[in-house]
Amino acid sequence: xxxxxxxxVRVGPLRFNLSKGGVGVSAGIKGLRVGTGPRGNYVHMxxxxxxxxxxxxxxxxxxxxxxxxxxVRPVPGAQHSPSSPPQWPEISRAHGPMVxxxxxxxxxxxxxSSQALLEELNAKKKRWRMWPGVAxxxxxxxxxxxxxxxxxxxxxMLAFSSVGAIIAAYLKDQLRKTxxxxxxxxxxxxxxxxALHAGAHTIASAYATWHVSSRAKVFDxxxxxxxxxxxxxxxxxxxxxxxxxxxxxIKTIAVNVGTQVLHFFPDRVLIYDANGVGAxxxxxxxxxxxxxxxxxxxxxPRDATVVDRTWRYVNKKGGPDxxxxxxxxxxxxxxxxxxLRSDTGLNELIQISRLGSAAGFASAVAGxxxxxxxxxx
Numbered sequence: 548x549x550x551x552x553x554x555x556v557r558v559g560p561l562r563f564n565l566s567k568g569g570v571g572v573s574a575g576i577k578g579l580r581v582g583t584g585p586r587g588n589y590v591h592m593x594x595x596x597x598x599x600x601x602x603x604x605x606x607x608x609x610x611x612x613x614x615x616x617x618x619v620r621p622v623p624g625a626q627h628s629p630s631s632p633p634q635w636p637e638i639s640r641a642h643g644p645m646v647x648x649x650x651x652x653x654x655x656x657x658x659x660s661s662q663a664l665l666e667e668l669n670a671k672k673k674r675w676r677m678w679p680g681v682a683x684x685x686x687x688x689x690x691x692x693x694x695x696x697x698x699x700x701x702x703x704m705l706a707f708s709s710v711g712a713i714i715a716a717y718l719k720d721q722l723r724k725t726x727x728x729x730x731x732x733x734x735x736x737x738x739x740x741x742a743l744h745a746g747a748h749t750i751a752s753a754y755a756t757w758h759v760s761s762r763a764k765v766f767d768x769x770x771x772x773x774x775x776x777x778x779x780x781x782x783x784x785x786x787x788x789x790x791x792x793x794x795x796x797i798k799t800i801a802v803n804v805g806t807q808v809l810h811f812f813p814d815r816v817l818i819y820d821a822n823g824v825g826a827x828x829x830x831x832x833x834x835x836x837x838x839x840x841x842x843x844x845x846x847x848p849r850d851a852t853v854v855d856r857t858w859r860y861v862n863k864k865g866g867p868d869x870x871x872x873x874x875x876x877x878x879x880x881x882x883x884x885x886x887l888r889s890d891t892g893l894n895e896l897i898q899i900s901r902l903g904s905a906a907g908f909a910s911a912v913a914g915x916x917x918x919x920x921x922x923x924x
Contacts, residue, residue: 671792682709725793728793729796730797730813735918739915740915743811746908748785749907749908750904755851757782758781758783758802758896760805763776788801789810814829816828832888836886838881839898841898842857843877848880848900854879859874859876880900884898885908
């Protein structure tokens, strides 16, 4: 996940070029470029400040109202009661209701400097793709022509025309829906981002990573291996991947957190979900790292730390409950937990199999917060 800033990106037949004058776009064939003027979104980040130049025309920003829904706060203490996975048999009154560890809708998670760009991202995300409709109509026309016993030459012409129409519609979609983001960074910002990518790479190198979507308090521990908390989790990972229909000259980190995907850009974290796109600035982002004891019902990751053992069903003294024939011994692992929060509604919890994996990432986010320049008009 090393840091590398490209000088140009391609969107369909267009190439966006970064220069000292900002962003320029050209179209045509190799050796014959036709300049079409400065376009794209240019973001300069340096010691003197950060400023945005949204040169692709967009509508005036509409005011947004924050929903009254607040974040559901997890309690990531230094040590938790052992947690257990929710796949075990449901026992009446054995545990409380599952409480979601979830963020607000992405469109309500907004920092004030993000409005103009977010308006463009949301507007283009909502645009329908043309090429699937063109493909369906083309297939229907071909079927009707074949059913009416059209001559072979006509079917061949229709097939070639259909392929051409689908390709044209696909390229049109790329131009209609894609947002171009070109970053120019000074040396301190580059070093801070390199630290962020290095921290994310350390997490990605862990054998297993999970997104914890909800947790519940256990009322009867004997049915849950003595665990104090029941959690629901799914595998996830930190990867180098851009958001859909966003072209940028820098690699970005992405992590799936249930119904949302977090994309770590140089100036902010973009949050994608089915409702739209939101953002959190690094000055508002809180990264809290802790450890937790987890009763592992599945396979133990090779880099996990096993600190104890228990039984799937325990008696009052903590020993095995002999009433259950399938009662087997389970390992208790020490995992790392990373809570990602903001006052604007971000609330996610990630579990990592290897202890010590997230310290560098948390430190890098704090470092970005310190060196992040103020926005200039």
